[in-house]
Amino acid sequence: DTEVTQTPKHLVMGMTNKKSLKCEQHMGHRAMYWYKQKAKKPPELMFVYSYEKLSINESVPSRFSPECPNSSLLNLHLHALQPEDSALYLCASRDVGGDEQYFGPGTRLTVT
């Protein structure tokens, strides 16, 4: 299995809602990433997990809360988001011995 999967594909949420995004890979990769991407802009790194530990937090607001419950799963918990948080949220994984990052299909998030 050489694929990163993400659920849901689309999510619409109000500013008072709590929701979660899920990412899964079964390639044995021990580095996992969350990115935020606005239209026609490059992916913007949010968080990096290495061996299930949070290694990089790019000064992301606390309304985004990552979680890595095991080596195959990565979650992003969302709470009290703002309309400007509407974007494509991408997950990626990497074999720590390699360079290539494998991206999931993303979750299209709309905050109303």
Next chain:
Amino acid sequence: GENVEQHPSTLSVQEGDSAVIKCTYSDSASNYFPWYKQELGKRPQLIIDIRSNVGEKKDQRIAVTLNKTAKHFSLHITETQPEDSAVYFCAAPWGGAGGTSYGKLTFGQGTILTVHP
């Protein structure tokens, strides 16, 4: 850290023409340079990459060249087809202090390539 500049921001070509996208980077220690293609509404997909121990790599109609001295690398697409239309991103690794980059990439701003039939 790493700074990556990508040009042009938009590129329009006729089918069958060649397309060239250029990126410059700032960290001379960078050793891995991927190119991603992203079609509308889809994930970034790695199309080719090059490591600093080679100057050129080719895969069918796609090639990447690297000039370490000048710190720039380029994507070349020959015999372009309408399905090559997409946003293309270059990237370079972020060095980090003491090797603690965790594979972090710095992306260029992207090039919107349009291939007209």
